[in-house]
Amino acid sequence: AQSVTQPDIHITVSEGASLELRCNYSYGATPYLFWYVQSPGQGLQLLLKYFSGDTLVQGIKGFEAEFKRSQSSFNLRKPSVHWSDAAEYFCAVESMYSGGGADGLTFGKGTHLIIQP
Amino acid sequence: ETGVTQSPTHLIKTRGQQVTLRCSSQSGHNTVSWYQQALGQGPQFIFQYYREEENGRGNFPPRFSGLQFPNYSSELNVNALELDDSALYLCASSLSGWMNEQFFGPGTRLTVL
Numbered sequence: 001a002q003s004v005t006q007p008d009i010h011i012t013v014s015e016g017a018s019l020e021l022r023c024n025y026s027y028g029a030t031p032y033l034f035w036y037v038q039s040p041g042q043g044l045q046l047l048l049k050y051f052s053g054d055t056l057v058q059g060i061k062g063f064e065a066e067f068k069r070s071q072s073s074f075n076l077r078k079p080s081v082h083w084s085d086a087a088e089y090f091c092a093v094e095s096m097y098s099g100g101g102a103d104g105l106t107f108g109k110g111t112h113l114i115i116q117p
Numbered sequence: 118e119t120g121v122t123q124s125p126t127h128l129i130k131t132r133g134q135q136v137t138l139r140c141s142s143q144s145g146h147n148t149v150s151w152y153q154q155a156l157g158q159g160p161q162f163i164f165q166y167y168r169e170e171e172n173g174r175g176n177f178p179p180r181f182s183g184l185q186f187p188n189y190s191s192e193l194n195v196n197a198l199e200l201d202d203s204a205l206y207l208c209a210s211s212l213s214g215w216m217n218e219q220f221f222g223p224g225t226r227l228t229v230l
Contacts, residue, residue: 032216109158
């Protein structure tokens with residue numbers, strides 16, 4: 001079964017500084033990887049996704065992520081954070097449908113991003 | 118284009134009761150997935166519905182059940198509520214098949230006392 005690990009529960013970054021959120025996955029085949037953001041009282045919004053092709057993926061709101069198969073990682077980055085980026089960030093993996101149907105998205109436990117002024 | 122909507126926003130129940138949560142899909146989407154998000158955790162997949170039938174299920178007991186209607190809206194039913202069922206329940210709609218983006222609703226916050 002697939003799994004996702006987000007090693008950092010909380011990260012504090014100064015406004016304007018760069019950001020990297022870590023994500024490691026465990027999955028036997030080629031994974032379909034996602035980063036979602038969740039603001040208080042909101043549902044999940046997709047930032048970016050990766051399945052194949054260029055290992056550096058661009059997303060919305062200035063975020064990007066790099067897939068590294070050798071490290072089983074899919075880290076999220078942003079060159080300069082804004083106060084509005086404070087939120088919960090989730091990495092997720094989806095497996096190819098098996099004969100039993102969909103397995104849904106498997107999420108990590110999330111990283112809470114705090115922005116210091 | 119209307120996004121995914123869920124009702125109610127908040128709900129308080131007592132242990133042993135039953136609850137029904139509702140979800141309206143985004144226009145054009147024929148697949149609905151439900152997730153449970155406990156406090157401080159990532160969402161966990163409950164099940165998915167496609168063409169009014171369950172199309173995959175996570176590690177949840179049978180007291181979690183669902184329905185999908187011809188207009189693709191969906192219900193999540195939980196019987197015999199337990200304290201650990203307290204969570205944010207998220208609905209996501211998508212087109213059928215793998216690799217189609219799931220669009221999430223704002224969720225229903227269920228508290229079981």
